[in-house]
Amino acid sequence: MMKDRIIEVISNVCIASEIFEMVVSTDDFPDMVGGQFIHIALPSEAHPLRRPFCIADYDTAEKTVTIVYAVLGEGTKILSKVTAGSQLKALFPLGNGFDLDESFKTIALVGGGLGVAVLPAIPTTWPDREYHSFLGFAQASKAVLIDNLNRKSKIYIATDDGSLGEKGFVTSLLASKLNEIKPDAILCCGPEIMYKSLARELEGIDIPVFISLERRMGCGVGACLVCNCKVKTAKGDKYLRACVEGPVFPMREVIL
Amino acid sequence: MSNLKVNIAGVDFKNPIIPASGTFGFGREYNEFYPIAELGGFSTKGLTLVERDGNANPRIAESPMGMLNSVGLQNPGVDYFLKNYLPWLKTIDTKIIANVAGSTVEDYISICDKVSVDGVDMVELNISCPNVKAGGAALGIDPKNVEMITRAVRDACKKQLMIKLTPNVANIADNARAAEAGGADAISLINTVGGMVVNYKTRRPVLANIMGGVSGAAIKPIALKMVWQCYNAVNIPIIGLGGITSYTDVLEFMICGASAVQIGAANIYDPMASYNILKDLERYVAENNIDINELVGTLKV
Numbered sequence: 001m002m003k004d005r006i007i008e009v010i011s012n013v014c015i016a017s018e019i020f021e022m023v024v025s026t027d028d029f030p031d032m033v034g035g036q037f038i039h040i041a042l043p044s045e046a047h048p049l050r051r052p053f054c055i056a057d058y059d060t061a062e063k064t065v066t067i068v069y070a071v072l073g074e075g076t077k078i079l080s081k082v083t084a085g086s087q088l089k090a091l092f093p094l095g096n097g098f099d100l101d102e103s104f105k106t107i108a109l110v111g112g113g114l115g116v117a118v119l120p121a122i123p124t125t126w127p128d129r130e131y132h133s134f135l136g137f138a139q140a141s142k143a144v145l146i147d148n149l150n151r152k153s154k155i156y157i158a159t160d161d162g163s164l165g166e167k168g169f170v171t172s173l174l175a176s177k178l179n180e181i182k183p184d185a186i187l188c189c190g191p192e193i194m195y196k197s198l199a200r201e202l203e204g205i206d207i208p209v210f211i212s213l214e215r216r217m218g219c220g221v222g223a224c225l226v227c228n229c230k231v232k233t234a235k236g237d238k239y240l241r242a243c244v245e246g247p248v249f250p251m252r253e254v255i256l
Numbered sequence: 257m258s259n260l261k262v263n264i265a266g267v268d269f270k271n272p273i274i275p276a277s278g279t280f281g282f283g284r285e286y287n288e289f290y291p292i293a294e295l296g297g298f299s300t301k302g303l304t305l306v307e308r309d310g311n312a313n314p315r316i317a318e319s320p321m322g323m324l325n326s327v328g329l330q331n332p333g334v335d336y337f338l339k340n341y342l343p344w345l346k347t348i349d350t351k352i353i354a355n356v357a358g359s360t361v362e363d364y365i366s367i368c369d370k371v372s373v374d375g376v377d378m379v380e381l382n383i384s385c386p387n388v389k390a391g392g393a394a395l396g397i398d399p400k401n402v403e404m405i406t407r408a409v410r411d412a413c414k415k416q417l418m419i420k421l422t423p424n425v426a427n428i429a430d431n432a433r434a435a436e437a438g439g440a441d442a443i444s445l446i447n448t449v450g451g452m453v454v455n456y457k458t459r460r461p462v463l464a465n466i467m468g469g470v471s472g473a474a475i476k477p478i479a480l481k482m483v484w485q486c487y488n489a490v491n492i493p494i495i496g497l498g499g500i501t502s503y504t505d506v507l508e509f510m511i512c513g514a515s516a517v518q519i520g521a522a523n524i525y526d527p528m529a530s531y532n533i534l535k536d537l538e539r540y541v542a543e544n545n546i547d548i549n550e551l552v553g554t555l556k557v
Contacts (some may be wrong), residue, residue, distance in 0.1 A: 046321050225315070
């Protein structure tokens with residue numbers, strides 16, 4: 001049986017320009033893997049749709065889940081004002097998450113903007129691999145989760161304006177290090193334009209790539225069919241559900 | 257003596273709580289949260305003769321106290337439903353309403369024929385989708401077309417036939433009368449209210465389809481009014497829906513003339529919504545020793 005859980009907010013703080021980190025806890029803590037998401041009900045009747053956030057990290061011993069979110073619209077603004085000790089309703093973990101084959105020993109994690117928030121939970125789930133994290137941000141003031149990923153991986157940073165790390169796109173930075181690192185797989189989350197540029201950089205290179213897609217979502221459990229992603233299947237191009245068949249898909253199967 | 261059993265056009269429902277089409281899939285997802293057999297029944301995702309991919313995304317947007325959707329009837333097709341979903345649904349002790357749609361009158365006739373099988377208790381006709389015969393407009397708009405399509409499928413449909421009315425019309429009571437004249441056994445209302453959500457910063461609509469259908473608490477007053485109007489216009493039973501999120505909403509719809517209700521957007525907000533509304537309603541009728549049927553149409557005016 002699946003269940004709707006009550007989560008308690010442990011902390012909810014601004015960690016970068018218009019970006020917040022929220023840590024929540026529940027006694028009845030379920031198993032989860034990197035790449036899954038949490039669907040949170042806002043404490044506002046006027047805003048009835050839940051908001052899906054990737055599980056940025058989790059701690060089974062402490063029974064906590066961490067999310068990192070940008071204050072973009074009314075919903076995230078309301079969420080940013082939630083205080084420690086508050087209780088919210090949430091469905092989690094949802095979605096397929098990543099599935100790391102045994103043969104993936106060296107892994108490149110690639111995040112663009114808040115897409116980096118998908119990455120820290122991956123080494124938490126599979127700690128016995130070698131990780132290289134490629135993090136791209138618009139500018140230094142938007143950089144998040146660097147300390148977390150620095151503990152678990154070797155990190156490489158690019159910013160659009162050069163205010164942190166190298167100036168330029170993180171996908172180019174990744175491409176420049178491929179021969180040196182020789183990753184067995186690339187796991188990536190970012191805006192769709194980044195996936196397109198990643199696909200170009202990797203043309204002719206035979207490394208499995210898995211990406212996590214973001215969609216406006218309804219029920220989160222597979223019933224309402226609003227979070228459709230166009231994916232190549234044996235029966236042709238089909239709309240699959242980000243909430244159940246995704247949000248993680250092999251990049252080369254996604255119609256971007 | 258307290259009672260929640262209702263009878264809609266000869267079909268017995270163990271209670272009046274019925275998840276609405278498009279918000280409940282084919283029941284499997286919610287059965288992971290609670291036994292859906294406890295519900296009166298549910299209306300399936302809208303079925304078409306052949307599989308449909310539906311609209312591009314985004315397909316959902318929020319609006320104050322509500323939401324908009326423009327899924328575009330994505331569904332695996334009626335044959336897939338009959339082969340892959342219905343056998344499991346037959347094992348669930350709840351009433352199954354097959355919601356069907358078409359783009360031509362012939363489509364509607366053949367799909368009504370196909371779903372008239374064991375395991376389907378009722379057919380709900382979605383006449384709010386664009387139709388070739390009506391020049392791309394929905395058949396549900398003009399009362400003449402409502403009567404025409406109801407009459408056209410009446411013989412092919414061997415199950416109780418319910419016409420789902422759209423609120424985007426001149427006078428919904430006329431459309432209710434047209435459904436009754438065409439031979440409908442029941443009507444359900446309201447479908448979503450046409451709407452848009454716009455982002456002033458990007459100057460773009462949020463929905464890829466530009467327009468969508470509004471549901472949720474925002475449309476409840478519209479739905480209550482229309483249920484009351486139709487209750488006063490026809491003798492066939494009404495299943496009321498539109499923004500129901502609590503047991504008190506259920507009571508209000510029944511007082512306005514609904515013999516049962518459907519729960520829509522609330523299932524999307526909260527997977528436990530229909531179940532929780534049912535449990536609250538059970539408590540209310542027990543505590544007040546009410547037969548729910550006695551409430552129907554008792555609005556004091």
